[in-house]
Amino acid sequence: MRSATLARCATGHDRPESAVTIAGIRTSIDVDSIIKDLGDFMVSYAADDWSDAYHHDFQYEVERVVERLSVMLRNQFGKWIRQLVIPTRSSAGKRLQSIDANGIFLTFNYTGTLREGYAVPDAHVLHIHGCADLEDDDLILGHAWNPQTRKSLNDREDIEEIDTRLMEANHILDTYFAATFKPSDQLIQRNRQFFDGLFDIQEVWVLGHSLSDVDEPYFKALLTVPSVSRACWSIACRSASDGSDKQDRLQELGVDATRIFPTSWDEM
Template sequence: MSDTLYIIGNGFDRYHDIPSDYLDFGRYLKEVDLATYREVETYFAVDDAFWWEFEARLADFDVDTVIDYASQFLMSYGAEDWSDSGHHDYQCELNRVVEAISSTMRGRFADWIRQLRIPAANSFTGKPLPLDPTARYLNFNYTPTLQKAYGIADSQVLHIHGQASSSTDQLVLGHAWQRTLADSLNHGVDVEAADTRVLEGNRIVDDYFSATFKPTDKIILQQQPFFHSLRSVRRILVMGHSLSEVDAPYLEEITKHIDATTVTWKVSYHSNPAAAQAPMSELGIDPGLISLARLIDF
């Protein structure tokens, strides 16, 4: 086996003309499920950067707005038009919104990923990238581009967040905000005096953040055999990965299993070399071991 590790990110798929940006997903969601798209627009600040920062922005769910909206269903127990549905209307409405954004949108995301067309080896018209078929691949993409376009064996590739070509794989995406008990909406609430419906509603909103959290630590623990196999790696090529904060724990885990004082890194950048250099500096990698290049120049 080669002493090279490739780290593959979405820029790799974009290089191969696959419309796999989160912005593309946003367009898809608006087209196939306008109702869910509008829930996203209502409870997130969907500015120009939202879809580019999609995973991180999942932590910015507008709790105040959703609770304010659902409060219209929180009928007073003494209301003249009270009915038994008043015991759960508030919670049901919160649950409807949370399910749309956490569960329904995740399902739409999986549908979108699985319908992306991957170019075959002989159909890509651009410059092929120099890939070693005997190397190991840590693939942050869900797509089988490595396998279909380059013939890389499945056994060489770890799809760390799930593989779209597997109907049984759950595709992992989410934010990195690891909430504590103090972040719970019920923290500090007098449960004896509080409205039970409000307490239950708070738990529903809390559950949103759990459902959309990327369980990086758990994934790293599950994939320890792969990380331990990296001890023989002498060269790491990062292709199309933004080295974003949400995925930083994986890079930190890699550095624990290699000789970080000698392994060389070649990191791709899209337009700004400094944006690729900064995360490497945070990892503590010697700048002398790092080279930067655009993907087309690899």
């Protein structure tokens, strides 16, 4: 009987849930806060000390924030994840007993945790968002707002009345959303062979995944595979309420309610 496991884990320390916090940095940006926090750089045109530089200072500061949130954040994240020491089978303080090294793994974890901690062959693992072990591999960070369907910040009724500097800043932020959109559909197509190979799966284990909207396309892709949609889905939970919430979410994603089995981490 073949099993498939969806795992999200940052370091492999104790519980795969440890990566949920890491995943959270990539899902949203508070545009209103950025505009408000940098508002002092949008100097009034009536200011006594007005300078032509004030035509561009606000946009420049917004662009600096965007660069830190995109390019610099990605670079720093890559450096951080690649310097982590991954626990091995002998050094890990606690390991999951339910990991089947012969199973198939779709992991949102960037590290070699499955190989180092559980002796899972690399050939059994798809690092859908990149593998930190490969120095040149692109580690995917991003959000789920498709730039093709997302409303522009300048798509507003009072566009003719707003400050030109704000209009230009909005364009900079729109560019950020386009540049950091996580191309889930492209990643699925790029790894089509993996999904097509799941033709005889009878069990699916979900470990440490928040089931957030940003990764919904992957679940939808999995559920298009007949054996996966018919499989028994076991999902690791911290508590009864957590199990209930995750069970509801899996149903929303399309998993048959009778095939969902919340399981305590302590039993794994």
